Amino acid sequence: MRLSYLVQRGNLYYFQCRVPADMKHYFPGTQIRKSLKTDNRKQALTQVKILTAKTERLFFMARSQILTPKMIESLVQEYMDTMLEVDKQRKYGITENAFDEIALQSDNDFKKLCLMDSSKDYEMYSELDKEMVTVSGGENLARYYRMLANQCHEKARKQDYKDIAPQADFLLSIESVAIKQDSPEYRMFCDSLLAKEAEANEVLALRAERGFNNEYDKAHISRPIQHRKKLSALIAKYNNVNINQVVARSKQKPDEQFGKILELLGNPYTDEISQDMLMTLFDNLAKYPKYRNHKHMKGLTLEECYKHPKYEPLDVTTFKGVWFALGALLIYGSENGDYGIVRNISKDQIFSVKMKVLVKTKKDKPGRLPYSQDNIQSLIVQLAKRHRLKFEPHKLWIPLIALYNGMRQGEICQLFCDDFITVDGIDCFRIRDCDERHQSVKNEQSQRTIPIHPMLLKLGLMDFITSRRKLKYERPWQGMKSRPVDYYEVSDSYNHYFEKWYNGTFRKFVITNEKDSKRKPFHSLRHTFINWYFQNVRSQDRDNAAVKGLVGHLESDELKIFSAVLKGISWDVYSQDLNPSMMLETLKLLDYDIDLSPLGLPLVW
Numbered sequence: 001m002r003l004s005y006l007v008q009r010g011n012l013y014y015f016q017c018r019v020p021a022d023m024k025h026y027f028p029g030t031q032i033r034k035s036l037k038t039d040n041r042k043q044a045l046t047q048v049k050i051l052t053a054k055t056e057r058l059f060f061m062a063r064s065q066i067l068t069p070k071m072i073e074s075l076v077q078e079y080m081d082t083m084l085e086v087d088k089q090r091k092y093g094i095t096e097n098a099f100d101e102i103a104l105q106s107d108n109d110f111k112k113l114c115l116m117d118s119s120k121d122y123e124m125y126s127e128l129d130k131e132m133v134t135v136s137g138g139e140n141l142a143r144y145y146r147m148l149a150n151q152c153h154e155k156a157r158k159q160d161y162k163d164i165a166p167q168a169d170f171l172l173s174i175e176s177v178a179i180k181q182d183s184p185e186y187r188m189f190c191d192s193l194l195a196k197e198a199e200a201n202e203v204l205a206l207r208a209e210r211g212f213n214n215e216y217d218k219a220h221i222s223r224p225i226q227h228r229k230k231l232s233a234l235i236a237k238y239n240n241v242n243i244n245q246v247v248a249r250s251k252q253k254p255d256e257q258f259g260k261i262l263e264l265l266g267n268p269y270t271d272e273i274s275q276d277m278l279m280t281l282f283d284n285l286a287k288y289p290k291y292r293n294h295k296h297m298k299g300l301t302l303e304e305c306y307k308h309p310k311y312e313p314l315d316v317t318t319f320k321g322v323w324f325a326l327g328a329l330l331i332y333g334s335e336n337g338d339y340g341i342v343r344n345i346s347k348d349q350i351f352s353v354k355m356k357v358l359v360k361t362k363k364d365k366p367g368r369l370p371y372s373q374d375n376i377q378s379l380i381v382q383l384a385k386r387h388r389l390k391f392e393p394h395k396l397w398i399p400l401i402a403l404y405n406g407m408r409q410g411e412i413c414q415l416f417c418d419d420f421i422t423v424d425g426i427d428c429f430r431i432r433d434c435d436e437r438h439q440s441v442k443n444e445q446s447q448r449t450i451p452i453h454p455m456l457l458k459l460g461l462m463d464f465i466t467s468r469r470k471l472k473y474e475r476p477w478q479g480m481k482s483r484p485v486d487y488y489e490v491s492d493s494y495n496h497y498f499e500k501w502y503n504g505t506f507r508k509f510v511i512t513n514e515k516d517s518k519r520k521p522f523h524s525l526r527h528t529f530i531n532w533y534f535q536n537v538r539s540q541d542r543d544n545a546a547v548k549g550l551v552g553h554l555e556s557d558e559l560k561i562f563s564a565v566l567k568g569i570s571w572d573v574y575s576q577d578l579n580p581s582m583m584l585e586t587l588k589l590l591d592y593d594i595d596l597s598p599l600g601l602p603l604v605w
Helices: 021-026 041-063 069-091 098-113 137-158 165-174 184-210 215-220 231-241 252-265 275-286 302-306 316-335 343-364 373-389 394-405 409-413 454-459 461-470 496-510 524-536 541-551 556-566 580-587
Strands: 006-009 012-018 031-035 121-126 131-136 420-423 426-431 448-451
Touching: 006 041, 012 041, 069 184, 131 137, 137 184, 165 184, 184 215, 231 252, 231 316, 252 275, 252 316, 275 316, 373 394, 373 496, 394 409, 394 454, 394 461, 394 496, 394 524, 409 496, 426 580, 448 541, 448 580, 454 461, 524 541, 541 580
Parallel strands: none
Antiparallel strands: 006 012, 012 031, 121 131, 420 426, 426 448
C-alpha cells in the first residue's frame, strides 16, 4: 500500500490519489480525494487499504476498455432474455420471494383493470357501433406492448435515457464496470438497451396473440435461460469460499495472481473459456512484466511495458504460482455447474498445459551450487564483522546452523527454545510439525531429532539458548529486529525477513562473483553440507543412512547430488529410527578446514 495516498489535514485523515494521465478524461479533476472521517491513524490506514484496492481496480477496468461493442451486445441480449424469462414466470405464477408476489399481483391488477388477460374475451360497449362487442384480451395486451416498443424507439431517437439509465447502471454494476454517463460508450449502451427492450416488447406482443409460436421462442424454448457469469464473479466466489484456508501473510497473493489473469484475458464469460484461450494466456503470461506494479511501469499498457528498458518477464516461480492458481480456479468452476466450464478443460487439458511449465522450469532454471571453501571462509569473516557491529544473534546463528547441521532455513527459523533438547546426554535439535505453534515441515520424513554439531556447541549455542530461557523467551530469535519490523510479525512466517536480509542484502558480501551469487542463495548452505559428505564420505552405509537422517527427506536437487552415494542402499531405515549417537559419529566427521578465529571464540552471551 502506498502511504502517499494517506494525507492529514488538520486533525482528520484523507485518502488522496492522483489520477493517471491516461485516465483524466474519465474524471472531472486531477485527483481523487475522500475524507476518512477519523483522526485515528490506525483506522485511517485500514480504510486507505480498502480505497486503494478499489481505486486500482477502477483504473484497471477503465484501461481495459471493458465496455466494448461485443460486451454491449452480450449484456443487452442477456437483458432481453431476462425480461422474457420473467414474463414466463408471471404467466405461470412462478415467484421466488414476497417481492415477486407483490410485483406479480400488481401486474395482474393492472391487466385486469385494462382488460388485458390474453386468455379471455371481454364484452364491452362500442361507441362506434352503438352496441356490445366482443374484445380479445390478447389483442389489447399486444397493442399495449407495441405501444411500449414504440416509446422505446422514440426515446432512442431523442436520446432520452432517463428511464433506461437505472437498468443500465444496474447491469454495469453487476459487471463491475465504472464508466461516465456522458461518455460515448454509455450512450451506445443505453441505445442498445432501448432497442432490445423494444424487441422484447414485440416478442411479448406476439406471445399475447399466438403464445410461443414466434421466431424468438422457437429458437429459445428448447433451452432454459442461463444467467452467464464473468470470470471476476468466479474469482470472487472462489476467494470467499477458500478465505479460511489462506494464510494471513499470503491473503494478497490470490488477488495479485488473478489480477494478472484478468488483465490478460479481459474478464470473459466463464462459458467462453476454451483451450485455445488458455494456450494464448500461457504465452502472454510467460512474458508478463515482472515489475508491473512498480512505479516506473504503473499506468503503462502491456505493450509499453515490453519496450521499457527495465522490462523483465515473470520468474518461473511466480509464473507457476499464477498458472496453478488458475488451474485450481477452473476446477472449482467446473465442479460448480453455474459457470458453464467444461470439466475436461479444467482437469485433463489444463494439466497437460501445466506440464509445459514444469518442463520449461526444469530445463531453464540453473541449479544451486554449494559454497566453495573460500566462500565458507568469507561467510565466517562477514558474520564476525556484522556480529561485532550489531547484536543480532539470529543473523549469526541461523547461517552457522545451516552450515554445520544442513537444516533448511524454515526449520531453523521456526525453532522454539524447548526444541533444543538433550537425548541420552547429547544436545539435539527437535524438528517437528505442530499446527498450534505454526511449525511445519516439508514432509513426514522431515520430522526428526538430530544432534547439534560439536562446533556449534563450542561456539556457545547452548549458552545462548540458556540466556534466552532466562529472559523467558519462547523462541531463540524473539526480540530480534529486522529493520523496523518485528522478526516474527508476518503471521508466524518465521523466515520471511531473514530470507530477505540474507539473499537480498548480506549474500553479495559473501559471494562477490555476481554470476555465482544468483546460484548460491541461503539454501546452498544445505547443499554445501550434503556435498561435503558426497566428496569425503562414501564408503560406509551407516554414514550414508546417518546423513539421510540428519537432512531429512531429500529434495530433488539434493537427490541428484546424493544419488551415487545412496545407490544400492536400502531405504528401510528412516530418520526417526536412527539413534542420535550414531548420527553424531557421522556429524563429527564434518570439517570444512576453515579458520573460525574471526568469530572471537568463545562467544559470550
